[in-house]
Amino acid sequence: MRPAIEARGLAKSFGEVSVLAGVDLEVAAGTVFALLGPNGAGKTTTIRILSTLIRADGGEARVAGFDVVRQRAEVRRSITLTGQYAAVDELQTGEENLRMMARLRGLSRPAARRRAAELLDRFDLTDAGGRRVGTYSGGMRRRLDLAAGLVVPPSVIFLDEPTTGLDPRSRQAMWQVITDLVGTGVTVFLTTQYLEEADRLADRISVIDGGTVIADGTADDLKRQVSAQRLDLVMADPAAYSAATGALGGRVAHGDPVKLTLSVATDGSAAHVRAVLDEVDPGRGAVRTFGVHSATLDDVFLTLTGHATEEEPAHV
Incomplete structure (x- = not known):
């Protein structure tokens, strides 16, 4: 057709x-x-x-x-x-x-x-x-x-x-x-x-x-392009946030310095999550909490465009 x-x-x-x-x-x-x-x-x-x-x-x-x-x-x-x-x-x-x-x-x-x-x-x-x-x-x-x-x-x-x-x-x-x-x-x-x-x-x-x-592609196709999973980190303080951002570099999918949160692509395996935590928090005091979640279209959008959708309308 x-x-x-x-x-x-x-x-x-x-x-x-x-x-x-x-x-x-x-x-x-x-x-x-x-x-x-x-x-x-x-x-x-x-x-x-x-x-x-x-x-x-x-x-x-x-x-x-x-x-x-x-x-x-x-x-x-x-x-x-x-x-x-x-x-x-x-x-x-x-x-x-x-x-x-x-x-x-x-x-x-x-x-x-x-x-x-x-x-x-x-x-x-x-x-x-x-x-x-x-x-x-x-x-x-x-x-x-x-x-x-x-x-x-x-x-x-x-x-x-x-x-x-x-x-x-x-x-x-x-x-x-x-x-x-x-x-x-x-x-x-x-x-x-x-x-x-x-x-x-x-x-x-x-x-x-x-x-x-x-x-x-389909929604699932686009999510797989970014990553099937993401690791969300809440850092203990601004210094820990800055250090983690520097260590992860371009792997940070999204960061919020006010909320002290970072998102990193992951395959969801325990080994990879543990490796990222060891990298950003070797002393076990820089990460306050963390969680692993399925990727969303928000992750796709942020990764591909570098910015969120909540901007002033341009009507074009």
Whole structure:
């Protein structure tokens, strides 16, 4: 089966600032693909190019089998884009928003009413359908926004940080919605700042930094690239922290001088853990506590990019 999304050598600059510098992507049909990266790495710019909102300076891409430049109309008929903020009319009711979108997509009045009712039921919004959207919670607005994009079922859905700002319960509800969509054969292209979200939902993940893809694979593949396990050390004092950091050098995956914590890749064996402890704490007084944990996508992100995801948004 042909990939739902293909991109080769995508490049984009804004003035003198290079945002994408040759991005290659391939997304299988009927899967969830997650694009991870620090804010400003080019995630949103990539989505804007693939959804035909802007043109790349170089490279080529196809979505749902159509070229994003030469066949823009066909691409747009095949996709739905949900941005970082819900784009619904707060002065209308939920049902009115959906009926309006259905009419704009060419459905008759009776068909628009039926489709609105179906979507309200599917997204657990039936009881709120007659209320003005301005009274909705953030999670309800996000679900309504996604429902509006499904008035005519698309082949590909682009979700740009769909759960940003949602509480844990609303985020869990959105995860279930995404899982259900993929079960119907839809392809989901997801960007997110929540690494747990990518770990749970994505069949495949690419990490982008500095405008290029620096890693690609399943969540387990990426974790194995870093290490299957990590050794977390809590040092006794600043002097012990400084000495351990110097001894371990480039092997430190993450360090926090305020909390006096260090993380080191390990194979999880007793022999390797003992060797690291002997190296940084030969006198048995420098390490206050330690623990061995399975690697997470946070470890992957920190190791590959050198920084965490909690940075000020750059919207690129």
